[in-house]
Amino acid sequence: MSAYRPEEDFLPPPVSLTVTPSAPEAGKAVTLTATLTNTASIPLRGTVLYLAVEDTGTPDSLGTLTPGRSVARTWRTRLADDAEGRIVFTAHALFDVHRHGSDCARATSSVLLPYRSLPGAFDNAGIASDDALTVANIDGSNSSLSAEALASVGLTPGATVTFDGVPFTWPDVRPGSKDNVVSSGQTVLLSGSGSRLSFLGTSTWGDGKGDGKVVYADGTEQAFSVAVPDWYGANSSAAVVLPYRHIISGRDDNPVSLFTFGVDLTAGKELRSLVLPKVSDGLQSGAAALHIFSMTIN
Known part of the structure; x- marks a missing residue:
């Protein structure tokens, strides 16, 4: 039987x-x-394979796993009825490699569910507020909108504001909380009908350009x-101009x-969901990103 040689054998086996x-x-x-494969030259003893879903684990004892x-x-x-966004699953293997030591290996996989609302x-x-600049980062380089500058033009948490005849609800959150979505192709559930789907947002590091789609019922x-x-x-062309930033x-x-933009809808057709424009793969300093703070069907 092979002895445990950490400098040769471990690389943990893949899951x-x-x-x-x-x-x-x-x-x-x-x-x-x-799936756990023993690619080492020694047996894995007392092997246990766990599946973790949303911080809860389910163990399965595998015993000894011989090489190869x-x-x-x-x-x-079953996913929760109110599940939304990215759901991450983890498989975690734990095993003994010699009498006094153990090792582990893991793998993760995820699915992306539709969000139930834009705030979700x-x-x-x-x-960020003027006295706590570091709690927000809108552009990947630690810049941010000022809560006080927003308030000076009526954009206070939860306020209803109207631009170009369209009412929007400003995010009802405290400075430093998540208040916008970086438009990256996420799916958001919708209901209702109207003549236009309108957005309130802005772009950082250049113009935010991308394609999305509306799905009807x-x-x-x-x-x-x-x-x-x-x-x-x-x-x-701005809907509103703020006097300064952080x-x-x-x-x-x-x-x-900040700007309003949107898409004309087929009047009378019920909406099912929205795929946000694919502008970026998240937030990165130097790369254009579109931030959406509010949307409304009108």
């Missing part, structure tokens, strides 16, 4: 994890299959594109702009 269906729905069941052997285990679990999709804190889809100007400066070194007295 893989698959989820089916790959695009599940809230309240529905998913099947998770984890693979073992798969399958679990079935918020993933960025873009607003009858299954038909409507593609649309956006091109939202960069926030820096007093843009003549940067990493303090207050910057150059103005910044």
Whole structure:
């Protein structure tokens, strides 16, 4: 029998994890299959394979796994009725490698469910108060909107404001909390009907350009594109201009702009969901990103 030689043997053996269906729905069941393969030259003793779903674990004892052997285990679990966004699953293997020591290996897999509302999709804190600049980062380089500057133009938490004849509800959150979504192709559930779906937001590091789509209750889809100007400066097409912003070194007295934009809808058709424009893969300093703070059907 081979002895344990950490400098040669360990690299931990790989674990893989698959989820089916790959695009599940809230309240529905998913099947998770984890596979552990012993690629080491020694047996793995007392092997236990755990599946973790939302911080709860389900163990399965595998005993001894000889070199070259693979073992798969399958679990079935039901997603919560109110599940939304990214759901992460983890397979974690624990095993003894010699009499006085153990090791582990793990794999993760995730699914992305539709968000139940736009606030549910918020993933960025873009607003900070003037006396606590570091709690928000709208552009990946520690800049932010000022809560006090927003209040000076009526954009206080939970306020209803009207731009271009369209009412919007400003996020009802404290400075430093997640208050906008970086538009990256997320799906948001919708209901109702109207003539236009309107957004209130801005872009950082350049114009926010990308394609999205509206899905109606009858299954038909409507593609649309956006091109939202960069926030820096007093843009003549802005819905509202703020007198200053925060940067990493303090207050910057150059103005910044917020914009309205949207897509015309088929009147009378019931809405099912929205796929936000794919502008970026999240927030990164130097890369254009579109931030959406509010939307309304009008």
